[in-house]
Amino acid sequence: MEYLFVLAMVGLAASMVAGGLIVARLVAPHKPGGLKDIPYECGEQPIGQAWIQFNVGYYLFGLLFLVFDVEAALMYPWAVVFRSVGLAGLIEMAIFVLVLIIGLVYAWRKGVLEWV
Secondary structure, eight states, X not given: OHHHHHHHHHHHHHHHHHHHHHHHHHHSOOOOSGGXXXXXXXXXXXXXXXXXXXXXXXXXXHHHHHHHHHHHHXXXXXXXXXXXXHHHXXXXXXXXXXXXXXXXXXXXXXXXXXXX
């Protein structure tokens, strides 16, 4: 009986999402062509092709930022409960940080952190 309520809420949520999409599809105007077909970038008129190659270093730099951002997000809750996790928690976090440091040194040696 408890799961019936959860199932009803999931069904209600799904029907609301589907209903919103259906109503938007029926009501929204659809007039393709003209200015709607060109890429939009900060109000500037595009020059050249939209498909250009970017340096893969930008993506790697972004991924490294994401890794260390997640590290900071995971270290905060650990620091809050540091006294209750004891020595085992300290060793686990040391291993976690060591793996990240090894990854950082690897990326540094490969030249990913050079902004060219």
